[in-house]
Amino acid sequence: MRAYRENESISLDxxxxxxxxxxxxxxxTTSMMLSWTSFLLALNPEWQEKIRLEILQLFRDRKRLTSEDFSAIAKLRKMTMVINESMRLYPPVLAIFRTVAQDCKVGNVLLPKGMQIQISTLVLHHNRNIWGEDAQLFLPERFAGNISGGDAFFPFGVGPRICVGQGLAMLEAKLALAMILQRYSFTRVQRL
Ligand code: HEM
Structure with missing residues (x-):
């Protein structure tokens, strides 16, 4: 995609x-996030039960959720923790790419104009120095307070090009999980 220039209107391309x-x-992205979250819930039935309880407490037996429920969905705190941990372990976007616009220095590293940079979400989300020795484990409680990991958690990117659809993605995922978990359970298929 071309860079935006002032006084230039957006073209058809x-x-x-x-x-x-x-x-x-x-x-x-959203379907990948939902797939990994369902997989992790199947492997961690105790967390599946926790978020099912949270959904049932909030919506009781109302199985058909509508736009009226959107603000209540934001209150599904444990579900947010589970989705965040799922996106930490299995980020739907594995890396962010940038082209250096002009020569610059980041710390001690010189970045020449035109250089392509890859910032790996996957690597930073699994960094033991940031997340601890248990970085490979599914532990949604990491997200109980403020999002831990600071700048090292960026499933939706950072800065001016941050995902414009993140609110929608979270809403879609929570809505889908709330409706599924009211009716069904995720389980691992046992091999015979
Ligand atoms: C779990 C779901 C999603 C994830 C993990 C995700 C992740 C990302 C990331 C990492 C970026 C930044 C890319 C960069 O900085 O180069 C991005 C940008 C973007 N996302 Fe998402 N996204 C998700 C869902 C959505 C949805 C549902 C929409 C819209 C319907 C959407 C629309 C966009 C658009 C238009 C951009 C480009 C923004 C720009 O360049 O200014 N995303 N997304």
Whole structure:
């Protein structure tokens, strides 16, 4: 996609590119996040039970959730912890790419103009110096207080290009999980 220049209106190609971005990132990412979260809930039935209880306490036996429930969905704290931990372990976007716009220095590292940089979400989300020796384990309680890991947790990116769809993605995922967990359980298929 071309860089934005002042006084230049958006072209048809730009609009087509934006539509492609919305189409791709709006589907694949959220479905991946939901798949990994379901998998982790199947492996961790105690957390599955905790968030089912949270859903039942909030919505009782109302199985059909509507837009009226959106603000209540934000209150599903344990579910947010589980989704965050799922995205920490299995970030739907594995890395963020940037092209250096002008020569600059970050710490002691010189970055020449034109250089391609890859910032790996996956690597930083698993860094033991940041997350501790248990960095590989599924421990949603890490997210009980403020998001731990500081800048090292960025499933939706950071800065001016941060995901514009993050609120929608979280809402979609919570809504789907709330409706599924009211009716069904995730279990591991036992091999015969
Ligand atoms: C779990 C779900 C999602 C994840 C993990 C995710 C992750 C990301 C990340 C990491 C970026 C930043 C890329 C960069 O800095 O280069 C991004 C950008 C973007 N995301 Fe998402 N995303 C998700 C869902 C969505 C949804 C549902 C939509 C819209 C329907 C969406 C629309 C966008 C758009 C348009 C951008 C580009 C923003 C820009 O460049 O200014 N994303 N997303």
């Amino acid at each position: 730009d609009i087509i590119d934006e539509c492609k971005t919305f189409y791709f990132v709006g589907q694949e």
